[in-house]
Amino acid sequence: MTVHSFQEHFDAKIDNEVMIEPRDWMPDDYRKTLIRQISQHAHSEIVGMLPEGNWITRAPSLRRKAVLLAKVQDEGGHGLYLYSAAETLGITRDEMFDQLHTGKAKYSSIFNYPTLTWADIGAIGWLVDGAAIMNQVPLCRTSYGPYARAMVRVCKEESFHQRQGFEIMMTLANGTDVQKKMAQDALNRWWWPSIMMFGPNDADSPHTAQSMRWRIKRFTNDELRQKFIDVTVEQARLIGLEAPDKDLKWNEERGHYDFGPINWDEFWNVVKGNGPCNKERLDARKKAWEDGAWVRDAALAHSEKRKARKENKEVKAA
């Protein structure tokens, strides 16, 4: 096969919705883009444990605590599925960690906001996981096999995350005045960052067309954002909360909610590292990695010692 026919073969698979598997030929850019996208997603899951982990010891009841523990453990699991998927493309786990720790790789900006009250845990589950689900469900049909399989697993587990978050908000919204205020305050603070999670407007998202062509993105940022706003506004009303956007209005003609302008300066500022918690999150990750180094080394040394001892025994027996 020539260069040309490899490319043709690949394109034909993409066109016919045939999955690409790790050992198949793929264009270098496809591989690179996937590594960036999957590892960024994995990093988001791992860093995403931090804002919520903050509340495990302060959950208001044993039930809430058990649920939050399970959710945070799931996020860790999701990170691991995704790191494994990225590794099938030829990058090592350590290389990915290195990219995260040196700031070369990004993670979702949303996790650079602080969790100030218990209601924030509700808002994160409901809004942040809700937005993530909007993004992730279409990726279950993405063109790269290991990524799609990981996403199926992630999506199956993610739906409990959103429901538990909404339940927290619902409980607070039906509680005392102070509790309801706390829920509304959390919604006010998490609403816009959640909307920004879908990324820049389509006009400012130069890679969208190529990614759609490759089926590693199935809807544009703006399509997903609109879908999220349409369903979430109604959900908020159901529990007597209001999204903090005075321009929100049902547009009969479009069949969608119109919404106010997004503060993209804030978005880019947080992406560039100047969000409220960027430094804290990265420091926490680096500390965990460095403090755990002796455990990784010891486990490896122990396994090598045992292997050597076993081989020794076999030699003697022979």
Next chain:
Amino acid sequence: MNQFINKNLYGDYGDKEQAAGASGTHNTAGEWPLWEVFIRSKAGLDHKHAGSLHAADAQMAIENARDVYTRRMEGVSIWVVESKNIHASDPYEAASMYEPANDKVYRHPTFYNLPDELKHM
């Protein structure tokens, strides 16, 4: 041509060292080895590939597999195999590899044209 068939590190771990040596970019020293995880979801079914993970040894791989892949009772039995011990067929030979089966439709029961009145067959 070899340059182009980007030999991957996955599903072909017999060639892993070779591939890594060729590109020279992957330093896996100090990384726990990679394991493939197979899970039997209930007695009576086959173990099925679930994914992979890193662990220092087989025991740890099984324990990690429990935490990573069976948090919701997805399994009653786990197999782990160090990834470097998996050998895979070459996708570029798929056409010739599976060709012998292509023209043998008579291996399927639907090939035989039998009267509708025939029962229980």
